[in-house]
Amino acid sequence: RPSKASGARGLRFTPVAPNTDDAVTVPEGYRQDVVIRWGEPILRGAPAFDPEKQSAGAQAGQFGYNNDFLALLPLRGEHDRQLLVANHEYTDEVLMFRGYDPENPTREQVEIAWAAHGLSVVAVQEERRSGRLTAVSRHRLNRRITATSEFRLTGPAAGSDLVRTSADRSGRKVLGTLNNCSGGTTPWGTTLHGEENFNQYFANSSRDTDKRYGIGTGATERKWERFDKRFDVAREPNEVHRFGYVVELDPYDPESTPRKHTALGRFKHEAATVRLTQDGRPVVYTGDDERFDYFYKFVGSKRMRHGNSRWAREHNLSLLDEGTLYVAKLSGDSPAIEIDGTGTLPRDGEFDGGGEWIPLVTATEDGAVSHVEGMSAEEVCVFTRLAGDKVGATKMDRPEDIEPSPTTGKVYVALTNNSNRGKAGYAGPDEANPRNSNKHGHVLELTERWNRADATRFGWSLFLVAGDPEDPATYFAGFPKDRVSPISCPDNVAFDDHGNLWISTDGNALGSHDGLFGVATRGDRRGELKQFLTVPTGAETCGPLVQDRRVLVAVQHPGEVDGASVEQPASSWPDGPGKIVRPAVVAVWRADGRDIGV
Numbered sequence: 001r002p003s004k005a006s007g008a009r010g011l012r013f014t015p016v017a018p019n020t021d022d023a024v025t026v027p028e029g030y031r032q033d034v035v036i037r038w039g040e041p042i043l044r045g046a047p048a049f050d051p052e053k054q055s056a057g058a059q060a061g062q063f064g065y066n067n068d069f070l071a072l073l074p075l076r077g078e079h080d081r082q083l084l085v086a087n088h089e090y091t092d093e094v095l096m097f098r099g100y101d102p103e104n105p106t107r108e109q110v111e112i113a114w115a116a117h118g119l120s121v122v123a124v125q126e127e128r129r130s131g132r133l134t135a136v137s138r139h140r141l142n143r144r145i146t147a148t149s150e151f152r153l154t155g156p157a158a159g160s161d162l163v164r165t166s167a168d169r170s171g172r173k174v175l176g177t178l179n180n181c182s183g184g185t186t187p188w189g190t191t192l193h194g195e196e197n198f199n200q201y202f203a204n205s206s207r208d209t210d211k212r213y214g215i216g217t218g219a220t221e222r223k224w225e226r227f228d229k230r231f232d233v234a235r236e237p238n239e240v241h242r243f244g245y246v247v248e249l250d251p252y253d254p255e256s257t258p259r260k261h262t263a264l265g266r267f268k269h270e271a272a273t274v275r276l277t278q279d280g281r282p283v284v285y286t287g288d289d290e291r292f293d294y295f296y297k298f299v300g301s302k303r304m305r306h307g308n309s310r311w312a313r314e315h316n317l318s319l320l321d322e323g324t325l326y327v328a329k330l331s332g333d334s335p336a337i338e339i340d341g342t343g344t345l346p347r348d349g350e351f352d353g354g355g356e357w358i359p360l361v362t363a364t365e366d367g368a369v370s371h372v373e374g375m376s377a378e379e380v381c382v383f384t385r386l387a388g389d390k391v392g393a394t395k396m397d398r399p400e401d402i403e404p405s406p407t408t409g410k411v412y413v414a415l416t417n418n419s420n421r422g423k424a425g426y427a428g429p430d431e432a433n434p435r436n437s438n439k440h441g442h443v444l445e446l447t448e449r450w451n452r453a454d455a456t457r458f459g460w461s462l463f464l465v466a467g468d469p470e471d472p473a474t475y476f477a478g479f480p481k482d483r484v485s486p487i488s489c490p491d492n493v494a495f496d497d498h499g500n501l502w503i504s505t506d507g508n509a510l511g512s513h514d515g516l517f518g519v520a521t522r523g524d525r526r527g528e529l530k531q532f533l534t535v536p537t538g539a540e541t542c543g544p545l546v547q548d549r550r551v552l553v554a555v556q557h558p559g560e561v562d563g564a565s566v567e568q569p570a571s572s573w574p575d576g577p578g579k580i581v582r583p584a585v586v587a588v589w590r591a592d593g594r595d596i597g598v
C-alpha cells in the first residue's frame, strides 16, 4: 500500500487505509464537514427537517434524498459564494419513514418520495480560511426540481406519437425527472443530468421494447402506479417513453423550464459530459449503465456562443438538439489467452485496440434522419438500445461515468462490474472486457483519432483493471502494484486542475467500504492510485468534485443494508446514534489551508 504523502502534484497525501468505519475518513492533516443533508430547507417558507412530521410540501422546499452528481458553478458578483447543483437519484422509503409498510405505502409517503427525487440548486458560502462550505437558504437561485416539475421534451422524438399521452397530447410537456444518477457541467454554464434506472418506476408492461429496458410485467416496488396512472404502462403506454433522457438545467435562471434531450437517445444514462470540437461544437459522452450495454457520443452541429447575453444563452440551450448520435464499437488488437475460467489475457501483453463510432441518428433543423435500417429517427431516439443492438455495438461491463480529460482530451470510461460476463447464455470476455464474472470492474482510456472530439475512429486501452493489487489479474497502467491502493467497482470520475483522474466507487467487493481515489494519468506516476477517503456503512461515494481548496463528495444511501430500517438503522451517520440516517454532501479540505494534495 502507498504510505507516504509523496505522489504526483495534486495527489500528495497519505492514503486512507481501506476500512469499514461508519464514518467519512480522510487523510491525515485533512478536515471535513457536511455541506448539506437530506431535508435541510433551501426554499423560502420550507420548514426545518423533522423526520417524524415530514410532508410532501415540506420536502418540495428541502434538499432531496440520495444525492449523486454534484456541480459547483461560479456566482459572479457574490463574494465567496458558488452555486451547488445536486442530483437526487432515488428514495429509500424504508430508511425515510418510521413503520414503512412496503405493501401499503400511503399517498403522503408517495408524494414525499416524488418531492425527494429530482434536482436541487442551492447557493453555498465558502469559509475564508478553510474549504468549508455552508448552504445559503432562501438564496434567489435556490430551486427544487422534483418528480412532478414541468420539463420540455426537445429533439427528434419530441411531439411524436411515441411520446404523446392522455395528459399531454403535444408530446412535449413532461412532468418530472427520475433517477438522476451522474451528470456533467457544460462550457455554456448549464448542467446535464442522466436519467438512469427509470424502469423501476413503471408497472405492468408486456411490450418487448420495454423488456429491453427492464420494465417489469407486474407491480413496482414503490407502487406509485396506485397513485398516478402514468406509472402504469397498461393504462398510459407512452409515459415511460418520456423518461431515460439527458436532462439539461439552466441553474442561473430559476424560471427556466428544464429540457429532456431526445437527440442524445433514451437509455439508462449514467452521466453526460462535454468536450468542445476545435470549432466550438459540443461533443457529449454518455454511457448506459447495464450489464452488456453500450456507451455513446453525441456530436453537435451548432457552435457554442460565448458570453452571458440572453441571446447567447438561449442559443446554447438548443445546442443539444442538432447533431449526430453515435454508439461505440471496439475491437481488440491481439489474440486472447484463456486463463482458467477467470477471463482472458492479451497475447501482446496489453489490453488495447481500436474502435469506431457508428452513427445512429442525425438531427437537423429540418428534421431527423435515421442511420439504422428498419428504424425511424424517432424510434432510434426512443428505443436507442435496440438501435445499438442492430448495428452491433460492443457490449460493455456496465458503462458508468465517462469523462474527457480537460488537459489531454483522452476519455475515461468507468466500467463498474458485470457478474454475468462469461456465464452460460451471456457474452464471454473480450479484450475490452477481459474478465469473466467481472466483480471489480475496470477503467478504459479512449483516444479519439488525431485527438479530435468529433472523430469517428478511436484507439483504446485499459487504464485500470480494478481489484486487490495482489490479484494477478489487476493492472494499474503499469505502475508497481505494491504501491497502489486496492479499488473495486469504479463508478464516478472527475478531473482536478493538475489532470489527475479521481474515481469514486459503488459496491466495493473487497470487503471494505466505498471511497474516493486519485490517480495520475500522465508522467512517471501514471497509474499510482491512492485512496483519499472512505464513506460510512452502506453508502456509495458519488459526485466527486475536486477544486484547489476542497474535495466535495455526495454520500449516497448511507445505512442501505439488507434488513435495515428507521427502527433498526445500520448506520448513525451523519448525526450520531438515535438520529435518522441522512444522505449528505461532504466537503474535505486541508487543515493548514493549503491546496489539496500539493
Ligand code: FEO
Pocket: 089, 181, 182, 196, 270, 289, 400, 491
Ligand atoms: Fe446510479 Fe449507474 O449508478
Ligand code: CA
Pocket: 332, 333, 334, 346, 347, 348, 349, 350, 351, 352, 353, 431
Ligand atoms: Ca492488445
Ligand code: CA
Pocket: 181, 182, 270, 400, 401, 491, 492, 506
Ligand atoms: Ca453511478
Ligand code: CA
Pocket: 400, 416, 491, 506
Ligand atoms: Ca453505480
